[in-house]
Amino acid sequence: IMPRALGFEFGVMTPGTHNAITDVANVLVGQVTLIEGNDIRTGVTAILPHRDNIFQQKVPAAVHIGNGFGKLAGSTQIEELGNMESPIILTNTLSVAAGIEGIIEYTFSFPENDKVYSVNAVVGETNDGYLNDIRGRHVKPTHVVEAIAKAKSGPVEQGNVGAGTGTVCFGFKGGIGSSSRKLPETLGGYTVGVLVQTNFGGVLQIDGMPAGKLLDQYSFQNQLESADGSCMIIIATDAPIGERNLKRLAERGMLGLARTGGIASNGSGDYVLAFSTDPNSRISHQSRPLVLENTRYLRNDDMTALFLAAIEATEEAIINSLFAAQDMSGRDGHTVKALPIKEIRALKESLNTTNR
Amino acid sequence: IMPRALGFEFGVMTPGTHNAITDVANVLVGQVTLIEGNDIRTGVTAILPHRDNIFQQKVPAAVHIGNGFGKLAGSTQIEELGNMESPIILTNTLSVAAGIEGIIEYTFSFPENDKVYSVNAVVGETNDGYLNDIRGRHVKPTHVVEAIAKAKSGPVEQGNVGAGTGTVCFGFKGGIGSSSRKLPETLGGYTVGVLVQTNFGGVLQIDGMPAGKLLDQYSFQNQLESADGSCMIIIATDAPIGERNLKRLAERGMLGLARTGGIASNGSGDYVLAFSTDPNSRISHQSRPLVLENTRYLRNDDMTALFLAAIEATEEAIINSLFAAQDMSGRDGHTVKALPIKEIRALKESLNTTNR
Amino acid sequence: IMPRALGFEFGVMTPGTHNAITDVANVLVGQVTLIEGNDIRTGVTAILPHRDNIFQQKVPAAVHIGNGFGKLAGSTQIEELGNMESPIILTNTLSVAAGIEGIIEYTFSFPENDKVYSVNAVVGETNDGYLNDIRGRHVKPTHVVEAIAKAKSGPVEQGNVGAGTGTVCFGFKGGIGSSSRKLPETLGGYTVGVLVQTNFGGVLQIDGMPAGKLLDQYSFQNQLESADGSCMIIIATDAPIGERNLKRLAERGMLGLARTGGIASNGSGDYVLAFSTDPNSRISHQSRPLVLENTRYLRNDDMTALFLAAIEATEEAIINSLFAAQDMSGRDGHTVKALPIKEIRALKESLNTTNR
């Protein structure tokens, strides 16, 4: 059961068809989940801006660093050039190298890339070491290629899947979450979609409801729990916007995280990556010299509705990851319980009776 | 009546004595309010890190830019040198020059500054042009000097005062707000205090309660309202932390803003400035060459509780500014209503009956 | 006599007609020089991207901070929005407020700006306090308006003029300098122009010739001289490039400074501001909502020649400021000698005999 079924709304805008990042035209998601034996609880989530050769058809992109205690590969080239030339791979902290290798192999698999000597692989991570034998580095480049190959549109599997298989969020089982917002036509009709890998702490708040306090589980409650952890936030939109406004959009991802009670603790690697799938905004790798690029972008003045959409979709994607996750046991007998939906439902219903 | 009297709590930590930025030892606040005739609705708010000669005894400081559509003076030197050498002046957008002049005059008034040829004046602003004849530039350097001279510890006047005299927030009357958090001794016992000048839009949420929706007033509701505006956020702490961790603290100010429903719209100038008042961390202007500075700073690992405190205090300071503000009429007969506290109280009470 | 007359070449590219920033179409420069009594040695230099209403017709712009010990006003909004909406004013450190006021008054003087409540004034500075009674703040807003009014195309007055009236560079008299490069048609045929306000130290090098060492005058030589000071670098181009690539262009300004022996000392405020005058790239203040901006920009791949042009023109502009400056006496009987051109000529000629 997902939060909307309980009456949670997360803002004032309307989700897209699947309430997922794949509501943004052309976006594909593929996941490989590794659950083996007692100790392997990890995986790979791949997000593609389109199904074509991404290296040859780059997309405008930007990165915002909410808290940089993390290992995101590829960020500096995205910032310098304003574009992204690979799928986005999410995995665990010690498998970033596997992610890079997998992306290189995938990129080299295109015959027209046979003269490519440089690939800016984009690989994000959070640390699933509590449930997963992370030091074993069980993610291999083949898993990365497989996740990319499986990428598809439509509903996105959430919870204990892909890169979210072993993550923990607000002391509950975290995972992969997704959500989207479709702007009214009068505001442009564009879609903003978000996918998150949740692995962080704070004081959980669900659509304003102080769940962490009500459930008596939050950081510093007894000063024993750590708020550390990380959150990867991927924001896609079909709106035609350039890298500067994509960076501003990415910055709003952290505002969405804040609304769930996230605090970007010292140990958190909170990175937001935003890209546009607008077909007219693609940047071809090869071009004739001195031919001007003809871009048609939204103006600064038209950004605010997209900002709000990104905030709302990030908030909901994070909560979705918690609702979709299940109890998980893993390394060294560690167990993490899922969010107690039944209790959440009861709390929510008691609020609803007040006509809230 | 302030929010806590209605049962709003804003997080899990405890405010300081005055629930204000002045709970941080040494911090002083002085304000000059200009309400004259039908059109002048503006003022100056001065925040001082200590009562001594700030130019000679600089303090560690950092700036985070949430959305840079604003005119904060002094930010680049703070970033380069890691310190602040003037009071912080808040005023209206077109009076930044008056703020700079006032700070220079104040700085030159110290005899021991008679060889000073450069002053990095820190002046923030938001735009009060809806209620105030902002083009008239009624704030003068003398008002700035006066606000500094009036600076004192103890309770902070909030609402329609100083730089908040003419501001608008979430469609209601905004203004100056303040709040603080005192960490438990086991987490260091430090205090974090926040002062805000609120002048922005979004979808108002009060301690999780969706006030904007319940009151039917929020951005994009009918696509007529603008979410634009700005928020200046000043964070002070007595914790001994250097400029890098102060910047991280400043970044959390935007997470606090997000919790109130702020969205950092395109037109918003959202700046956060953080400084430490720790007496041992002051940086003297003159020193003997090659003598090492002996600093004792908190480690990264000890920052998380301060981050949470900054988030909570920013959230509450913003809401406090709304509760403290009163209806205001001004330029061209424009009127802005205060937040309807009576209705808020009723909504809150209906929630309380659910034992929330 | 200017450096080229002595055989200095500063790189491999060709200057424009006037070897000045005004070689970039539409760029105008106006200067007001204040030399009064024994103590006033300062002024204002205004650079305009075009003669129209800049607020209504903004231009793409970016800022790079080489060393942020300075007071550049307007930088954060330029960075956030990617554009500039005012003339650029250069003046002395304590007259930034006057610069802001002057720009506001100039902007308000356009009838079509009568509803403007916010102006992002761009004001840079260096510290002329050695020769000028800087604490007297003799620059007034009227001087700023006057400099803007006098702005014209054609040759740029250099040396002890405008904002360079009282500056010191490499221990010699500095001032305003300018230079330009015109790309060959096969590389696009665009022009890059630079204007500098030189007030910094280091180890002077003229087109590779170690003048500082040969003249026995450089920083740390006897550990008595200060390398401190600042350099404002303004880069204009008619190439159609957006804010991200303008920022990259601005970053190259510091590489040009490095080639003169500048070291960006601790006390230096080294700021580079770059903008495009391409008429098709102007950003109108008012526009219909949701109408896409149709921009035609150069691609990343075509930037390198512009980078080289910016480096060369910055290097030459700095040296030009030294050649054009004259001996100057000022405050408290301080005197700064001009670069000894005769000696430089002799040194250069002795090199030339080697067929270099």
Add this chain to the structure above:
Amino acid sequence: IMPRALGFEFGVMTPGTHNAITDVANVLVGQVTLIEGNDIRTGVTAILPHRDNIFQQKVPAAVHIGNGFGKLAGSTQIEELGNMESPIILTNTLSVAAGIEGIIEYTFSFPENDKVYSVNAVVGETNDGYLNDIRGRHVKPTHVVEAIAKAKSGPVEQGNVGAGTGTVCFGFKGGIGSSSRKLPETLGGYTVGVLVQTNFGGVLQIDGMPAGKLLDQYSFQNQLESADGSCMIIIATDAPIGERNLKRLAERGMLGLARTGGIASNGSGDYVLAFSTDPNSRISHQSRPLVLENTRYLRNDDMTALFLAAIEATEEAIINSLFAAQDMSGRDGHTVKALPIKEIRALKESLNTTNR
């Protein structure tokens, strides 16, 4: 034969004993060179801030991005936390993943790291694909571990070695270069050392001598040559300076590059990483909560001499890489000639006769 033997001086300061990065106390360099068959021309260069467990004894560090068209791993965590916890590995563009894996294996090899689940591997690269079969990814994690194991103090091998085996610079054979400066005791007596991996273009200038023009080889000369390429610059110092001033030091690395004629072309990945080896500034991984870190850092005011040292040592290190390199043939029969030292000597001598 190295440049100083020909009379080149590169500034006004004095090199350390070995004129290498290893003149900085505790710094170690290890290299593995892969020259196999006709196509493999690559390698690994490892730089260690000390011989102990770097993960447990981190060092203050900072990164400056001159031009971000590159794949430096680890930069964002260094920036967030202000420290570095791994050796620095330099290799080729497509072997960054191998570098990360190697660092993880090395870090895990310490028994006291047995609970480590996260390692911020620092891996820089340039693209040696012209001479090397870079797509073959011949660098393996074992090579990385081997380079670290071989790290030693004393003279640094330069030229076609380690990560510089297959690189090209200014159209000549590039490689690894190193240099250092020792400040006079009156300026603190500290040492600054630099190591570079040179693989970039521009208009070569050797200590001011326009070698590129004199040899008729430079970018855009005939618009056929590409200036693209990259430069990794590593700056070490024993001066006690924190992360903010290390970042400022790193920024000066690009000024040194500029003095050689480098232009940071569009395709260049120019990254500068600076760290302090001061034993008292190490940051232990584990510590007791809330115990203040007692740091003794140089003040801003004392930085300028270090800035100059970094500029000079970077300039000389780059030129050293060219002098030390030899002709190299590689992939697909490509050959790159070394800098013609004999001609350089002749040019230099003709200048010397002019008593320059």
